[in-house]
Amino acid sequence: MPSERLVLRPPKRGHKILIAADGLRIPDDPIVPLIEGDGIGPEVVQVALQAIDAAVETAFHGRRTIAWYPVPAGEKAMFQYGELLPEATLAAIREYVVALKGPMTTPVGGGFRSLNVALRKALDLYANVRPVYWIPGMPSPVTHPERVDVVIFREGTEDVYAGIEWEKGSAEAMRMIEILEKEFQTRVRADSGIGVKPISETGSKRLVRKAIRYAIENRRKSVTLVHKGNIMKYTEGAFRAWGYEVAQQEFGDRTISWDDALRKYDGKPPADRVVIKDVIADNMFQQLLLRPEEYEVLATTNLNGDYLSDAAAAQIGGLGVAAGGNIGDAHAVFEPVHGSAPKYAGLNKVNPAAEMLAGVMMLEYLGWKEAATRLRDAVRKVVAAKIVTYDLARQMPGAKEVGTSAFAEAVVDAIHGAGA
Numbered sequence: 001m002p003s004e005r006l007v008l009r010p011p012k013r014g015h016k017i018l019i020a021a022d023g024l025r026i027p028d029d030p031i032v033p034l035i036e037g038d039g040i041g042p043e044v045v046q047v048a049l050q051a052i053d054a055a056v057e058t059a060f061h062g063r064r065t066i067a068w069y070p071v072p073a074g075e076k077a078m079f080q081y082g083e084l085l086p087e088a089t090l091a092a093i094r095e096y097v098v099a100l101k102g103p104m105t106t107p108v109g110g111g112f113r114s115l116n117v118a119l120r121k122a123l124d125l126y127a128n129v130r131p132v133y134w135i136p137g138m139p140s141p142v143t144h145p146e147r148v149d150v151v152i153f154r155e156g157t158e159d160v161y162a163g164i165e166w167e168k169g170s171a172e173a174m175r176m177i178e179i180l181e182k183e184f185q186t187r188v189r190a191d192s193g194i195g196v197k198p199i200s201e202t203g204s205k206r207l208v209r210k211a212i213r214y215a216i217e218n219r220r221k222s223v224t225l226v227h228k229g230n231i232m233k234y235t236e237g238a239f240r241a242w243g244y245e246v247a248q249q250e251f252g253d254r255t256i257s258w259d260d261a262l263r264k265y266d267g268k269p270p271a272d273r274v275v276i277k278d279v280i281a282d283n284m285f286q287q288l289l290l291r292p293e294e295y296e297v298l299a300t301t302n303l304n305g306d307y308l309s310d311a312a313a314a315q316i317g318g319l320g321v322a323a324g325g326n327i328g329d330a331h332a333v334f335e336p337v338h339g340s341a342p343k344y345a346g347l348n349k350v351n352p353a354a355e356m357l358a359g360v361m362m363l364e365y366l367g368w369k370e371a372a373t374r375l376r377d378a379v380r381k382v383v384a385a386k387i388v389t390y391d392l393a394r395q396m397p398g399a400k401e402v403g404t405s406a407f408a409e410a411v412v413d414a415i416h417g418a419g420a
């Protein structure tokens, strides 16, 4: 039972981000809900805020600030209010549009498959966006990590993640098997578990639309549709077909298919066109390892994207520096990719870079590019100077190992143009 009644009060200063027909209206002092998370969450979030605030301050000299609005979720919310993801928290993010979060512990058992999945579903954050680029000095298992610079758009609401599945032997599974056999003349072993993979035109098109828009706005040369359509024709294959359709019907004057680029321009398309191409998922894994420089934006279904984004992150140094955004039509929640690593909680030991880079993504989403660049450059500078936390130090000969707060101090110094 909740031990306290939950009433959330927004900060006294600051203004709401507004959703207009043509995009977001960002005030100079947006109120941004903040979930500090569990385990190592509070410590990485706390130092990330110092770095984000310093970047905003030096970029805009006080003209812009963020009014952080702490909202509860996760273990602390469960303990205090009897709910892991209180409705008041969801309502705050709905109202204030853009949020930053730390990692949350997913309780084993219980009603939630994952708090993050629940958050994505409640706010319809259908695009999981993961930029993957190398920071000079980062230890990497590949010879040329500097060639990797892709942004992965992974669909986040459909596919085998829709949660439509039944256990072997359950009444539902048996019934499905019966229908498949009797009505569709297909044979499925009686001792099968059954899962459903829905991929819709709506879900696919809105994801690819977002990826193409991103490519146009950020002057990226190509969007690659990654799919397994050779095997799953009406789900993965349809995703590919719908992707080309969006490109042609909605961005016809700004995009060109690779086939047309070859046919009409001998493989050298005009510079103002984003090339739309497609690659089968298994091939994409080797392409990213062998010729990463040929890929800039990837748009893909949920399961492909899950595998691909972790594999790509490993190429540039792993989870310690990977950040992502869960983005809907307007709402967005930014977070590090790593989890709450409970065994390190409170030790001032872990790497806060991923949380800081989630902040970079958030600043970019607000359109505050000057601050985003300052923060990203400062993290780069500190890592290049080999001032790093234990996770990187153990792979970097000659590194100076520091704790979470000292790493953050070095980043803040670098933002101010000193140190590192």
Ligand code: NAP
Residues within 6 Å of the ligand: 040, 044, 102, 103, 104, 105, 106, 107, 116, 319, 320, 335, 336, 337, 338, 339, 340, 341, 342, 350, 351, 352, 354, 391
């Ligand atoms: P994890 O928390 O990511 O930790 C796994 C390992 O990754 C750690 O033991 C540590 O490796 C390394 N690591 C993670 N974050 C690090 C950081 N900031 N700096 C340095 N090293 C870091 O994964 P997990 O142990 O599988 O999951 C723990 C909990 O987090 C679970 O409840 C899980 O469901 C949840 N989770 C949440 C999110 C999210 O909120 N988005 C994402 C993933 C998992 P070493 O021990 O080798 O140093």
